[in-house]
Amino acid sequence: MAPFVSMLVGGSVGLATGMYSIALQGRLVLKPRISYAVYVAAGGYLGYKYNQFREYEDELIERRRLDLIKRRDERLERRRKELEASASS
16 A cells, blocks of 8 residues: 555544544544644554555565575575485495
8 A cells, every 4th residue: 555545544544533532522622623633644644654664564574585585595405415415425
């Protein structure tokens, strides 16, 4: 998912959270437009950070996968040399 979509979803969730909390409280903490803007901005920021975290996780997974492939290739090469050495003697 693109960062924009994560920010949009986060902003929507932030707006819904703000509306719900204001409805429960029965009064506004800040002026109406400001409080909704704060909730939307906080939700958008959280969505952006979530997207960054997912990209970081994907990078870690890819790095680990490449490391495992490299180790496997080295292990197979070592095993092949051992088999050649034992077959020639």
